[in-house]
Amino acid sequence: MIESLQLTFFSYLLATALLLGYFVRPERFFARGGVIVLFVGALAHLVVLVAASQKLGHLPVTNLSESLSLLSWVVVVVYLVSSSRQSLPGIGASVSLMASLLLLISFYLPKSATLEPQELRIFWFPLHILFSIGGDAFLLVASLGGLFYLLQERQVKWKHLGLLFKRLPSLEVLDELSYAGLAVGFVLLTLGILSGALWAEHAWGKFWSWEAKQTLSFVTWFAYGVVLQGRLFWGWRGRRSSLLSLLGLAALIFSFLGGFLFSSGSHNFF
Amino acid sequence: MNVVVIGLNHKTAPLHLRERLSYRVEELGDSLKELRAIPSVCEALILSTCNRVEFYSVTDSMEEVSLRVEEYLSRSRKISQGDFSPYLYRLLGREAVCHTFRVASSLDSMVVGEPQILGQVKEAYHAATSVHATGVILNRLIHHAFSVAKRVRTETGVAKEGVSIGSVAADLAEKIFGGMKDCSVLVVGAGEMCKAAVRQFKNRGVSQLNIVNRTLDRAVELAERFQGTPLPWNQLEKALHEADIVITSTGAFEPIFSAPLIHRVMKERRWRPMFFIDIAVPRNVAPEVHQLENVYLYNIDDLEGVVRENRKERMKEAELGEQMILEEADRFEAWLQGLEAVPTIISLNEKLERIREQELQKCAAALQNGAKDPMAEAERMSHAIVNKILHEPLDELKRASRGPERYLYIEAVRKLFGLGTEEKK
Numbered sequence: 001m002i003e004s005l006q007l008t009f010f011s012y013l014l015a016t017a018l019l020l021g022y023f024v025r026p027e028r029f030f031a032r033g034g035v036i037v038l039f040v041g042a043l044a045h046l047v048v049l050v051a052a053s054q055k056l057g058h059l060p061v062t063n064l065s066e067s068l069s070l071l072s073w074v075v076v077v078v079y080l081v082s083s084s085r086q087s088l089p090g091i092g093a094s095v096s097l098m099a100s101l102l103l104l105i106s107f108y109l110p111k112s113a114t115l116e117p118q119e120l121r122i123f124w125f126p127l128h129i130l131f132s133i134g135g136d137a138f139l140l141v142a143s144l145g146g147l148f149y150l151l152q153e154r155q156v157k158w159k160h161l162g163l164l165f166k167r168l169p170s171l172e173v174l175d176e177l178s179y180a181g182l183a184v185g186f187v188l189l190t191l192g193i194l195s196g197a198l199w200a201e202h203a204w205g206k207f208w209s210w211e212a213k214q215t216l217s218f219v220t221w222f223a224y225g226v227v228l229q230g231r232l233f234w235g236w237r238g239r240r241s242s243l244l245s246l247l248g249l250a251a252l253i254f255s256f257l258g259g260f261l262f263s264s265g266s267h268n269f270f
Numbered sequence: 271m272n273v274v275v276i277g278l279n280h281k282t283a284p285l286h287l288r289e290r291l292s293y294r295v296e297e298l299g300d301s302l303k304e305l306r307a308i309p310s311v312c313e314a315l316i317l318s319t320c321n322r323v324e325f326y327s328v329t330d331s332m333e334e335v336s337l338r339v340e341e342y343l344s345r346s347r348k349i350s351q352g353d354f355s356p357y358l359y360r361l362l363g364r365e366a367v368c369h370t371f372r373v374a375s376s377l378d379s380m381v382v383g384e385p386q387i388l389g390q391v392k393e394a395y396h397a398a399t400s401v402h403a404t405g406v407i408l409n410r411l412i413h414h415a416f417s418v419a420k421r422v423r424t425e426t427g428v429a430k431e432g433v434s435i436g437s438v439a440a441d442l443a444e445k446i447f448g449g450m451k452d453c454s455v456l457v458v459g460a461g462e463m464c465k466a467a468v469r470q471f472k473n474r475g476v477s478q479l480n481i482v483n484r485t486l487d488r489a490v491e492l493a494e495r496f497q498g499t500p501l502p503w504n505q506l507e508k509a510l511h512e513a514d515i516v517i518t519s520t521g522a523f524e525p526i527f528s529a530p531l532i533h534r535v536m537k538e539r540r541w542r543p544m545f546f547i548d549i550a551v552p553r554n555v556a557p558e559v560h561q562l563e564n565v566y567l568y569n570i571d572d573l574e575g576v577v578r579e580n581r582k583e584r585m586k587e588a589e590l591g592e593q594m595i596l597e598e599a600d601r602f603e604a605w606l607q608g609l610e611a612v613p614t615i616i617s618l619n620e621k622l623e624r625i626r627e628q629e630l631q632k633c634a635a636a637l638q639n640g641a642k643d644p645m646a647e648a649e650r651m652s653h654a655i656v657n658k659i660l661h662e663p664l665d666e667l668k669r670a671s672r673g674p675e676r677y678l679y680i681e682a683v684r685k686l687f688g689l690g691t692e693e694k695k
Contacts, residue, residue: 152445156442156446157560157566159572159576161442161579166431169448170445170446170448171448172446172447172448172449172543173448176448235540235541236541237540237541237564238541238543239563239564240541240563
């Protein structure tokens with residue numbers, strides 16, 4: 001299992017190198033190679049996650065270290081799925097780099113569990129985790145789409161059609177990626193909060209306790225809801241929605257780490 | 271035997287001279303026959319495009335061929351030798367090979383990387399083969415040039431970035447809208463520049479094309495050519511609301527599209543991006559339009575700036591191509607040297623010697639192992655030697671006897687083995 005984890009990490013690193021290579025010289029070899037290596041990494045990562053789940057008897061998300069690891073896997077999977085529909089080698093390096101960093105951070109964080117086993121065996125717990133982490137991953141990818149949209153838009157607006165302009169995907173593709181990430185991410189986030197409340201009801205007999213993480217998540221959810229609403233009804237697209245998706249990311253990171261920073265209640269582990 | 275190229279191109283000769291020396295495709299057959307009739311010209315090919323007139327040949331004597339070709343050129347184009355001779359380049363051997371590769375790979379073109387030249391070389395080659403003007407060496411050279419051209423095109427970026435206003439505009443549109451299938455293009459005005467740009471957009475799959483012009487007739491004309499919809503001038507604003515990409519080239523002195531107008535349009539299309547390509551001078555679109563959110567306005571200077579950058583980029587990539595050409599020229603030279611008599615004689619000797627030694631060893635082994643009849647062994651050995659020597663040549667001869675070069679082979683075999691012809695009998 002250790003070997004699998006190492007294989008995962010080095011695959012992500014190698015994919016980063018290859019996809020950076022694509023930036024220097026945009027050739028099929030780098031684009032395809034990078035995605036294939038990333039795919040291998042994701043498979044190895046899946047093996048690690050499945051093995052850990054079997055050993056523990058529940059999803060390996062009882063501390064920040066484990067949830068970062070799961071998050072990095074879902075981010076990679078979201079990217080791989082998106083790039084199977086539309087080739088996105090130009091932003092691949094950032095995805096694999098992010099996955100590598102998340103994984104690296106997770107190596108060095110403490111790995112002690114804080115929840116009681118019976119709380120973790122409740123039906124709603126894995127759903128809560130899958131929805132929440134999945135939502136975070138999609139929103140993260142949406143923000144990446146937004147970030148690269150802003151970069152690419154700047155090239156076109158400033159009439160500076162250099163290396164970045166040529167390597168990055170088109171504005172339309174980035175906008176679509178950002179929008180799709182936002183829409184799916186928002187739905188998952190909603191489901192995550194709902195299933196979390198149900199889990200809380202079963203574990204502690206209380207739907208909602210306004211603890212730090214819950215409050216922050218609710219604020220984040222509301223913010224993304226507004227962005228999505230703006231996009232759908234008020235024509236907030238392109239530059240505007242990209243900027244907002246970056247702001248949303250800030251809220252997301254804050255709420256992801258929220259429980260960890262202001263440790264209290266059921267979320268004090270992540 | 272060496273490859274020779276004699277010719278002039280856009281770098282060495284002015285246009286009026288290239289015009290006078292150029293050949294039409296229909297003329298090539300007869301001209302090549304005439305050239306082949308010159309004793310020192312063993313193989314011949316004429317490449318004539320608007321940027322170059324070149325004679326490719328294979329010969330032992332550069333001076334002789336040069337002299338004869340220039341005489342021929344003067345005679346057939348009715349121009350005195352002194353008028354064009356100073357502009358000619360005469361390339362021999364490796365230089366000629368490199369030049370051939372460079373031409374086919376479009377590194378010698380006026381616009382480096384332009385794709386037409388390869389087709390023109392193919393056409394010239396076709397014309398030459400159809401009158402049997404080329405032989406072993408030029409055939410090999412031109413086929414090699416095709417593969418070099420492919421390699422340079424795919425492994426370097428010489429043909430990547432657009433170097434015309436239209437292609438740069440279309441590249442930009444692709445970076446804004448992704449694919450262009452769902453884009454609606456509005457063309458305002460019907461100038462020449464405009465046509466070139468529209469062609470680029472059409473080639474990349476734009477399906478919806480509206481054309482507005484002050485005189486409807488010209489809009490209709492343009493629309494027919496590119497399968498668009500012509501619209502009268504008073505429909506301009508309505509058409510604008512449907513457009514993603516607007517190409518303007520009218521002769522108006524004041525901007526047709528102001529920032530407030532476009533702001534209104536953008537609001538209505540819920541800020542989906544719009545791309546304005548303003549190739550008119552004076553400009554048709556107010557520069558402030560570019561400040562609007564999700565609107566991109568490029569004028570003629572912007573686009574020309576990109577064209578210049580891309581040309582520089584191509585030049586850089588051409589240096590990579592140059593490296594490939596040197597490598598490939600080495601390979602061709604090695605093959606050509608293999609064709610020379612002396613190395614051929616040496617390898618023939620070596621090969622026969624090997625056969626002889628093998629058979630001799632077999633025979634000796636058989637005798638040592640107590641073969642009864644030495645004469646029978648000698649008989650077997652001599653048969654084996656003859657069979658082994660003749661095996662490949664006869665196979666090859668049979669194969670060639672079905673191809674276009676059969677007489678060449680048969681004649682060579684008869685000559686080489688002294689089989690005699692009718693006269694000798």
